[in-house]
Amino acid sequence: MRSQRRYQNKLKGKLSRLMARKKRGSRWWKRLVRSKQRQLARLAKQMADILHKQTTRLVSTLQARGVQTVVIGDIRDIRRSAQYNKVANQKIH
Numbered sequence: 001m002r003s004q005r006r007y008q009n010k011l012k013g014k015l016s017r018l019m020a021r022k023k024r025g026s027r028w029w030k031r032l033v034r035s036k037q038r039q040l041a042r043l044a045k046q047m048a049d050i051l052h053k054q055t056t057r058l059v060s061t062l063q064a065r066g067v068q069t070v071v072i073g074d075i076r077d078i079r080r081s082a083q084y085n086k087v088a089n090q091k092i093h
Helices: 002-020 027-064 076-081 086-092
Strands: none
Touching: 002 027
């Protein structure tokens, strides 16, 4: 995923530089716009597919291990304020 995002940014920069050298609205500028849109759309579909496959695999793995609760996001505040016993704190982590 990181590789695709990096390539996407690289491609945007390259095509934007090429477009900046052309007169806005000219035939070559329009051609570059179409090319940019087509390539970025393809990359967006690839990244959506990668995310879908990762989340599906994550859910199936967690389901196989019997995990019932999943927390997504920044849970540092919950961890810092938790003062239970050793086992409960480990479960929160």
